[in-house]
Amino acid sequence: MDKLPADLLLEILSRLDNSADVARCRIASKGFNTLYPRLRSINLQYTSQILRKNHTLSSFKRIFLNLISNMPVVESVCIGVGEDLKLALVDIVNDLYLIDEAFVRKWLPRVSVHLKSLSVSNFSYLRSSHSNVLKLISDYCHNLAVLKLKYVCLSLHNLNPMPMMTSLTLDSVNLLDTKLIKLIKCVPNLEVLNLIDVRFLGDPEIHHLNLKIFQLTVSGPLFTLSLITPNLVTLKLICKCITSVHIQAPMLSHFHLALTYLTAFVKDRIFENLKTLTLSASILSIIYGFPYTKTVENLTVDSPRSCNRYDLISIFTLAKLFTVFPKMSSLCIKSNAWWVFEASYKQLDRETLYLKKGLKTFSAYLLLVDPSLTFSCVEFMLNQCIEVSNVWLLIHCDVDSNVSKSFISGCMKRWPGLKWRWGNWREEMEDSILD
Incomplete structure (x- = not known):
């Protein structure tokens, strides 16, 4: 191995994603050990494999x-505790604090000059006091562009501005900034902001000129959300419920909204360029809570399991859906919303629609509890939406294969001129394509 050219050895080292493998190569080869300081990134994760080696x-x-002490130039650092160790390490949590200020001070200052990307994943919320790690980062890392912090109680006291930062992800964090004003103020050029499972938020106010992508996931309800972002393109919002949503985002084109209930959007909403919308909410919220939006072309709808679906059966009709989103060219109905649609079809008189033009693509997530009813609902959809040419139906993985094959054969025989795609789906798993 040591007889290989130095450039080739360095190329091999640079392709190793895990720095633990780099450490093993240093032991195995003098050439690797000599060249590894020329690497510019480190990715070290405390995994179950490392634990098994005591x-x-x-x-x-x-x-x-x-x-890290032997690397003169470090541009990227990723260090963390693997998710698979949560149960295994529960008895030794006192040693698991990777965002401990004393530990961070041992390495952060020496790499800060060149550091552009930093990711630290802690074990869990290990201490009641709030960490000053973000303050340390703002003190030392003046060229940092990408930051990810996970599992930390985060203090935002006395932060310095971080004008070079363009992407910030805070995952499973406690924040002492209920409105997020302090956080937003110190990152004036931020373009991507991901706040995932953030706790202790009050009424967030995101007023940011340069933000283009924003994700907010909270486990509880929000009373109000104020979002004034003139350059925002993509928005993902997940929570239990919101009393009021104030959005001024004229460039918004992709919107993912998942919640149980939506009371109202404020009147000065702006959705002039919204093209792709994913809504997971009560059918009542979708039909009556979301504003009339004539720009949406690609719509995905679902209903949370927590909703009382029987109370919504009389509400979910295609006519009402097309009334709110009249310019749809693609419609996807997820499993819970499709259940409500089937129940509506079964218990009510068939609604009379004018022949709907414009819809080109239709997809649905099916359970096939009653294959004949599901077939009738698909038939109703295709008879009303006369310009549909592409149909993608995904069948739950637990459906008997003979039932699936019979349903697929019946659809393709009934509508031979359509372009069909078939697939499987299961909760919490990615969809798979059959054709």
């Missing part, structure tokens, strides 16, 4: 410090 987190930290 490496404590203290030794893991020493390995990390040893690796």
